[in-house]
Amino acid sequence: MNTDYFDRFLPLIDAEMRKVLGNDFPFYAGHYGMLRYHMGWVDEAFRPAVVNSGKRIRPVLCLLACEAAGAPAERALPAAAALELLHNFSLIHDDIEDDSPTRRHRPTVWALWGRPQAINAGDAMFTLARRALYALAEHHASAVQMLNVFRNFDEACVRLTEGQYLDMSFEGRMDVTVDEYLSMIDGKTATLIGASLYIGALIGGAALETRSALAEFGRQLGLAFQIQDDILGIWGDEAVTGKSAASDILARKKSLPVVYALADTKVGDALRTLYARPIEDADVPAVLDLLADAGAQPYAASAAQSAHQHALEALDASGVLADDNPAGQALFALSESLLNRSS
Amino acid sequence: MNTDYFDRFLPLIDAEMRKVLGNDFPFYAGHYGMLRYHMGWVDEAFRPAVVNSGKRIRPVLCLLACEAAGAPAERALPAAAALELLHNFSLIHDDIEDDSPTRRHRPTVWALWGRPQAINAGDAMFTLARRALYALAEHHASAVQMLNVFRNFDEACVRLTEGQYLDMSFEGRMDVTVDEYLSMIDGKTATLIGASLYIGALIGGAALETRSALAEFGRQLGLAFQIQDDILGIWGDEAVTGKSAASDILARKKSLPVVYALADTKVGDALRTLYARPIEDADVPAVLDLLADAGAQPYAASAAQSAHQHALEALDASGVLADDNPAGQALFALSESLLNRSS
Numbered sequence: 001m002n003t004d005y006f007d008r009f010l011p012l013i014d015a016e017m018r019k020v021l022g023n024d025f026p027f028y029a030g031h032y033g034m035l036r037y038h039m040g041w042v043d044e045a046f047r048p049a050v051v052n053s054g055k056r057i058r059p060v061l062c063l064l065a066c067e068a069a070g071a072p073a074e075r076a077l078p079a080a081a082a083l084e085l086l087h088n089f090s091l092i093h094d095d096i097e098d099d100s101p102t103r104r105h106r107p108t109v110w111a112l113w114g115r116p117q118a119i120n121a122g123d124a125m126f127t128l129a130r131r132a133l134y135a136l137a138e139h140h141a142s143a144v145q146m147l148n149v150f151r152n153f154d155e156a157c158v159r160l161t162e163g164q165y166l167d168m169s170f171e172g173r174m175d176v177t178v179d180e181y182l183s184m185i186d187g188k189t190a191t192l193i194g195a196s197l198y199i200g201a202l203i204g205g206a207a208l209e210t211r212s213a214l215a216e217f218g219r220q221l222g223l224a225f226q227i228q229d230d231i232l233g234i235w236g237d238e239a240v241t242g243k244s245a246a247s248d249i250l251a252r253k254k255s256l257p258v259v260y261a262l263a264d265t266k267v268g269d270a271l272r273t274l275y276a277r278p279i280e281d282a283d284v285p286a287v288l289d290l291l292a293d294a295g296a297q298p299y300a301a302s303a304a305q306s307a308h309q310h311a312l313e314a315l316d317a318s319g320v321l322a323d324d325n326p327a328g329q330a331l332f333a334l335s336e337s338l339l340n341r342s343s
Numbered sequence: 344m345n346t347d348y349f350d351r352f353l354p355l356i357d358a359e360m361r362k363v364l365g366n367d368f369p370f371y372a373g374h375y376g377m378l379r380y381h382m383g384w385v386d387e388a389f390r391p392a393v394v395n396s397g398k399r400i401r402p403v404l405c406l407l408a409c410e411a412a413g414a415p416a417e418r419a420l421p422a423a424a425a426l427e428l429l430h431n432f433s434l435i436h437d438d439i440e441d442d443s444p445t446r447r448h449r450p451t452v453w454a455l456w457g458r459p460q461a462i463n464a465g466d467a468m469f470t471l472a473r474r475a476l477y478a479l480a481e482h483h484a485s486a487v488q489m490l491n492v493f494r495n496f497d498e499a500c501v502r503l504t505e506g507q508y509l510d511m512s513f514e515g516r517m518d519v520t521v522d523e524y525l526s527m528i529d530g531k532t533a534t535l536i537g538a539s540l541y542i543g544a545l546i547g548g549a550a551l552e553t554r555s556a557l558a559e560f561g562r563q564l565g566l567a568f569q570i571q572d573d574i575l576g577i578w579g580d581e582a583v584t585g586k587s588a589a590s591d592i593l594a595r596k597k598s599l600p601v602v603y604a605l606a607d608t609k610v611g612d613a614l615r616t617l618y619a620r621p622i623e624d625a626d627v628p629a630v631l632d633l634l635a636d637a638g639a640q641p642y643a644a645s646a647a648q649s650a651h652q653h654a655l656e657a658l659d660a661s662g663v664l665a666d667d668n669p670a671g672q673a674l675f676a677l678s679e680s681l682l683n684r685s686s
Contacts, residue, residue, distance in 0.1 A: 116511050
């Protein structure tokens with residue numbers, strides 16, 4: 001896509017988020033310091049730092065949806081900031097739940113300040129994300145519009161916790177169904193991306209049909225992206241993804257290809273036997289053979305393709321793809337760049 | 344106080360909370376089951392149970408404030424449920440942060456289902472508390488009124504995480520000031536009690552001055568209650584409190600009497616020396632002597648008394664203490680029963 005939008009939006013999103021996490025009352029320096037560290041703005045001694053801080057996909061989609069609906073993107077900035085902070089809340093807690101000591105090549109919050117403070121830091125990020133939304137009142141939003149934004153935001157939060165529950169519950173299970181898997185990624189990833197578009201379009205003044213079509217575009221985009229991620233986690237090119245090949249196999253992740261193969265009558269039992277104990281490098285070829293026998297890669301590729309197709313249909317139905325709507329065109333270009341990747 | 348209010352309110356609060364946690368979609372049975380377990384409604388196999396489930400102080404104060412403001416208490420039920428669920432979110436995460444294996448004589452959520460799921464269960468309780476508020480729309484609340492409720496609720500959430508941060512940060516410190524201590528209990532306890540009254544009064548249609556006075560009543564009530572708790576944690580009668588005498592000394596808790604004595608020029612150094620390593624039963628008399636030398640008990644008693652006095656002044660200023668306002672009278676009676684206790 002045209003990177004002008006990123007160049008224009010990212011500093012605005014950053015500034016809006018810094019306002020929300022800007023409390024500098026001395027008693028709470030350590031508290032807000034942890035949050036700013038997680039965002040990549042300071043180092044672990046709370047000195048200013050510049051580090052890679054994530055792709056900011058959700059807020060950019062939100063701003064594009066607002067602009068595609070016909071209003072200045074700036075009007076949706078408080079919501080864009082809220083969505084990115086919410087995503088970062090989930091990362092802080094995910095890192096504790098997954099016992100991950102590093103994120104983006106730096107120690108995670110819990111690794112530096114311990115789990116108790118990190119749990120509370122995540123709670124703070126969660127509630128500050130919500131607080132970011134009140135600045136919509138300074139951008140011409142009515143009370144009814146704001147309540148509608150809150151409602152969508154809060155429903156996405158509920159789905160986020162449901163998806164996270166499912167994801168963690170899969171670890172100890174060999175009977176995960178494809179439906180459960182799809183509900184998991186819908187809650188954990190797709191709903192929030194859908195909400196980002198819905199909320200942006202709502203603030204931009206779009207009619208209900210346009211908002212709903214854009215939400216569906218975002219949801220399907222999220223599903224397609226996540227399923228692609230599952231494919232790359234098993235068959236991705238190590239040199240391109242930066243993760244070790246078959247990393248999801250070694251982690252025994254219940255990703256879509258695995259869930260599909262576990263339900264296969266031919267290979268299911270053999271795969272369950274392998275997945276019942278830790279998987280070593282030497283086991284990987286056997287797992288790959290079983291996945292191949294089940295046709296797990298073409299199945300997953302077709303599921304990703306189908307979600308991709310549904311995303312484009314919904315985007316088209318939203319009516320923002322007109323030639324005179326550059327933000328709508330940018331939504332199309334961004335979704336294509338997200339889905340045509342090899343890493 | 345007249346217990347009729349509790350008899351009338353508790354079943355209503357309970358029913359409202361059960362609606363919020365009532366998701367029975369099979370995929371999420373384990374997720375919502377954990378939340379219902381924490382609330383005391385089911386046992387660990389998710390079979391119906393009846394267990395002691397807390398005093399429900401916050402929702403009762405909220406409903407009384409609504410009724411004292413002149414509207415039916417039922418109108419504030421969604422907010423009452425939200426406040427109690429929010430309190431319970433904080434308990435689920437506190438139990439993980441404090442590594443507490445039991446609460447109310449049952450295993451805590453993390454002790455049964457592990458820390459990762461318990462962190463996420465707390466997040467779910469947090470977001471479902473917020474979701475409970477939307478039912479206000481079914482009780483004649485306008486969008487502006489609802490936004491005002493949200494705002495107070497969210498500010499209380501921010502203060503809750505700030506207070507919790509301070510509380511945990513005190514553990515490793517010997518230089519905690521009385522001001523920091525007061526900010527900690529203000530965030531961790533008092534602000535949410537104040538918000539319970541503010542929100543109830545707001546829904547009841549009270550003018551800003553009445554709401555603010557009731558919020559201050561609640562805040563001071565919370566401060567007085569917490570300082571009393573600190574006094575009982577050191578000098579309480581074991582037979583009455585049910586906790587071992589001097590339990591807060593053995594836990595080296597930085598409660599108000601201790602913070603005060605640590606800052607005392609006469610005994611501070613000696614107390615710091617004792618608190619620098621784990622405290623055994625045999626050390627308790629020496630700590631008690633130092634606290635006595637610093638005058639820590641009369642100091643804390645006077646701080647509690649002062650907050651109690653401020654609470655009553657604010658309640659009086661709110662104007663709800665008229666003879667023809669039984670709910671206002673009940674607020675007075677409830678605060679007296681909370682503050683005239685020995686356990």
